[in-house]
Amino acid sequence: MPEPQWQVQPVAELPTAFVQAVNQCAAGLSGYAAQLLWQRGIQDPEQVAGFVNPDLYQPTSPFEFGQEMHRAVERLRQAYEQEEAIAIWGDFDADGITATAVLWDGLGQFFPQDKQLTYFIPNRLTESHGLSLHGIDALAAQNCHLIVTCDTGSTNLPELEYAKNLEIDVIVTDHHTLPRDRPPVTAIINPRYFPPEHPLAHLSGVAVSYKLIEALYQTLPNPDRPLEGLLDLVAIGLIADLVQLTGDCRYLAQRGIEQLQKNTQAAPARPGIARLLELCKRSGDRPTDISFGIGPRINAISRIHGDARFGVELLTSQDAERCRYLAEETELANARRKALQKDLLQQVTARLAQIDLSTTSVIVLADPQWPVGVLGLVAGQIAQTYGRPTILLTTESTDLEAVTSVTPEGAIARGSARSVNQIDLYQLVKEQSHLLTSFGGHPYAAGLSLPVQNLPLFTEAINRQFRQQFGNESISAVIRADLTVTVAELGKDLFRELKLLEPYGMGNPIPRLLLLNCWFRNVRNQNIKDWKGRKIRYIKTEFDICDDSTDQSFPGIWWEHYRDEIPPERCDAIAELDYNTYKKRYEIRLIALRPRIGDSPINATVLANWILDWRQGKNLQGLELDNNPLQITHCPSSWTEMQFWFRRALQENRKLAIAYPPPSQQQPSQIWQQLVGIAKYLSRTGQTATRKQLHEKLGIGDRSLQIGFKCLKALGFEVTSSDQGFQITWQASQGASSDQQTTQVTAQFLSAVQEEQFRQQYFYEIPLPVIQSVAQQTERLGQAQAV
Template sequence: MQWILTTPEQPPEWFIQLVKQHTPASSGLFAAQLFWQRGIKDKSQLAAFINHKIYQPASPFEFEQEMQLAIARLQQARNAGEKIAIWGDFDADGITSTSVLWDGLGQFFIQHQQLTYYIPNRLKESHGLNEPGIDNLAKQGCKLIVTCDTGSTNIDEIIYAQKLGIDVIVTDHHTLPAERPPVTAIINPRYLPQDHQLFHLSGVAVAYKLVEALYQKLPSIPQDPLENLLDLVAVGLIADLVQLTGDCRYLAQLGIQRLQADLQQPPAMRRRPGVGRLLELCQKNGDRPTDISFGLGPRINAVSRIQGDASFCVELLTSRDVKHCNELAEVTELANTRRKSLQKDVQAQVTQKLTQLDLSTTSVIVLEDPQWPAGVLGLVAGQVAQETGRPTILLSTEGTIENSTPTPLARGSARSINSVDLYQLVKDQAYLLHRFGGHPYAAGLSLPVENIPLFRDAINQQLRQSLGGINLTPTVKADIVVTVADLGKELFLELKLLEPCGMGNPVPKLFIQNCWFENAWHRNQQDWQGKKVQYIKTDFNIHDDSTKNPFPGIWWGHYKEELPLGKCDCIAELDYNTYKKRYEIRLIAVRPSENSELNTQHFAHILDWRNLPSHHSPVPSTQSLILEECPTHWDDLRAWWRRCLYNNQQLAIAWSKPNPQPPKEIWLTLVGIAKYLSRTNQVVTRVQILEKLGISDRALFLGIKALKYWGFTVTRQDRDLQVSWNPSTVSETQGDVAVAQFLAAISEEQFQQQYFAEVPLATIVAMLNRLD
């Protein structure tokens, strides 16, 4: 990982004084430096950036003829009493887009009678229009489809709809086809110049502009103010990968204010009780853009990732029924809990596969697995792309067969890094694909399973040729240098001037040098019902020499042992935790300081023989205690280390990288052993079973407990185990629970063994030094 510090630019004194007018409690120096570095260098720019009332938003009729055509067709539909369908998408931008059109067009068309909506199923359908869905709408008498956040490249489906007598208005922001599609109207900001203030609109903002134009054409009809849609616009804008500049920033600023105003009402009085309940469940209060990017957005996205069908999320965002919205919010929260666990599992499996890749010869990472749930692949691909600095494509090869293809299809997601246009990269391999869509940073695709090797080779070759000598080393960038003494309310309020942050205006990254961490502890998260979620978080206090007072912080997805000992440098974001009512940092990256003096007194006493080829194995010595069994906990390793210190021996860690069986296969093997032993009346030792299954005593205990509920009785005779079977004692409900506990224990052991197979020797030394 390469660390980059933005070249500091000292703004002139007059500019600092301008900024200070907005930060009366502090000098304003940090904010001024950030504004200056980001190209905001004069009074009018600064004023319009900070104060949305000064900004001049663009008219919806900047889309010119396309907007005129769309409004004329909607007026025609209204006058003729035609049925209209909103065709949305299943991500947060698509759901909020659908909700904006449902509420907005709902002022002109009777909901459920003239107006309906359709959200594709993420796990069964692709992004965009599809023929079965169009058939269904035709049977309902639909005469007009209005898409949102999708549709620009669905040429064949648009032609199919026309043959069935259905017109199509596309509102979208994704990549355009080579020629204008044969639609009634297409409202897509990508037709505008790149420097236009509407160019970066997301799907929800384009949908809002359509409704805004209709409000202006037919001002006497709507009963609700147009501004009531802005909270939904803010949620979609901030949750999606768009630059928060121009009208995007303006609409997000207004929307957050609207969201806050609604949340200040009692639940029964709120326009959007579902949003309020969802924020309560994720312990946010809605006054920060991060409440959307880390709270609402991931939860709305999680529904389709886990359940496929996310249609009810439109009800969640638009219904006024408090009880119903509370129920939907709780279903959404549980889907997000499940998403976190699945994401962690897939991340661990992807990490294992990455160890078999030579990244020095890999430009695009393409990995596949038959058991990966397609819904979380985009999230994991994003993590891998960020960590490796390479575009990443993850595919589920479960072998779905669609009507139009005779061969099994792999489906997956792709995520990019800033320097690579992923959409174009994937598009150039279209001859190998079944379907694809997206934008430069993210794409979805499907292709015949048999084409994956060709696709992998072709896309790697193309990126190598197009990049030339560009370095793909992953980078993390810091904006300003601060000390621990600088952290707190004053700095937070300065940085808040830049909100809402997003692409083009990222959250400021703070570089803190020569710091150290104390009171670190980690735990699994809990969901709103108090159940543990397989998603780790480390809490800590950060110190440096600038103050005697420590400052709290968190590190998502990491264990406390991953924090280096001694002096460190770190990159972090400053945040306010509304649940704990405290300011804290969110750690982004950490490394030992160059001048840090790591305690190395035990380095000479620990030998790292892990993963050595057999012909390179050192000759055992009586002075070495060789540990070949991979531990599953630091306490196991510490126990061996204490023994070495007592006997004045070296500790040679010589375990190999594990190649574990899937937990379900281990369970089936255990059941097979039990069936064989009960049938033959033979006996077996505990050690024999442990060696056969490659698990710990604790896991075996849980396995024997699970066997009990499936009719097996395990009895001990001296050192042997005897198994008998009685089908009348089977209890499937309790058995399923017990098996789940057994599988979870094995998964955790395998995760820990993978960690110990790769943990750096320096970390092992540091952890063992904590004995002192």
């Protein structure tokens, strides 16, 4: 895997009139806001005020959609006057759920909910995005003659024709790809009909739904609730869907965040959102409260449960107790999502270790065991890490070999695609549409399905198409830094200046800050916990960062990394500045680290030759016949263990071969039963067992074994050690602990084994460049100590 390239934006010479226009937005600005606005194309002084302050922006009329909006409003007026049944057809991601909620609340002002008005959302785990024949049949059976879609429907031509034949009218509100010809619908409201520079061109599904309701508010009589009461839902969907926040998108997000904050008041308008904010420890005044808080939780509903309908209830119900229950279920689903995402990322990384990426432009992987709900998330992580568009699929086949060879007739692979580096992945996929059963999405995110037997041909074809379009140049991830700052500048003033440009999103990303020649103190890591205090296998590292600009350090956090990955010596860092509402402090989120150029006593070529990666069956790689490398044959569970081997190899002047096999996949409960069985056997026979024998038999390390001995004592066993090994005897006279005590102690053992297995899996799958980097740090530290 190539090392990510760092790109730092140069400091521009700004016109005086432009700087003055920016400085009028707030007092005490240092110039960083002006630099960011200029970098992002806001270079007209007259644009600045409307970009920063929504009070100075003129939003676009919903009737800018022209005849299509008029047709939609007229058909809804007809339904209103004739009291027709209406069904909302939504989608299962955060944009689709919030869009459904906007239509449910908005149309509910004119059509009685659950009487005239219903909603339908496909199941993420069993169905695809968009309309379906069986869903249309179900609505027809309910005597429904009008469907209003949201965030879906533009390209469902067979289903739209089917609805028309059943005399069901369809109003499509969507923002996805348009068909070649206008579909057979009453109206299609889709911003893709506008040119890219139009202020409505980048609306997400929820924003299009809002525009329809806005038009109805201007047309139909006497709504009870103010229209702006829907804007918190609009902001959630807009920011969670990663659309370009320009024009009306930015304006709606700004107004929506203002509305979102009201849910932290004593009597919130949306008790479900209020409880979500409480659970994720957010105040609702930042776009990151959505992108890192509410958005992932709403998405987690369908990723884990499949059925996303209770997400609409969570967002729209006024029953506080019901909302509390639904919010807590959502929080637990998000915790489960994090664990699944972590596991899948490790599996995909392990698969990529077996692939020659020098010949791979687009990553395409499939597995029958992969959970479909988190494929898109992991595809996005892999795309960013490896600098390549990534497509991950799950298949119906139960035989992994069938994925690449003989496949069952009719078996389907379906999944998600994510892009990187401004590559239009949607077009790449579209070029292979003859091999697919369905696909849809955006330039940077798409969903698709295809016959399993077409997978090898699809993989070859999309890679060939990529090479034809972009050439054979080396692909690598790119990490961009917007501003170069010092630790002394981090804090309230800089945060306040950068906040002027919020909300951040596509086209206006969160500013990334380059900190040069810095170092770290008080580095510690831990697993995070869910709202009930239970650990989630999802690591984070906390630290204090320092540099020569000040004697004061500044706090920070690095998600999904261990503390040993932070070097003990000076380095360069890229980070984002944030405010932690829960801890009430400013902090940085670390994005990337690299050694200071010229500071390394061992160069990358030496490291590549010194450490041999023999995992995944890569034996004999880089090994000369007369060499005798030191081999690590037991999978470690900490960097301390790895560093012991680094130092030993350096001391003995030998290469180091990472040759440990995959860690045990045994369930902790099975290991516990094995330990009890060994205890019974040794007690009955009077024999002993050495520490090495117990390690090899149980596949656990010292810490888990010691906790296991405590558990045996709770059962009534006595464990003693001697030169010959461990002897275990049954002390019947002492009796065992109570069932409750035994359960508690046993739970400690199961937790310790689970944690050890998690860490071993991390070390089995961690990329070689990370190991080389930590080895380099170990060697530097050894040299410093020697001096």
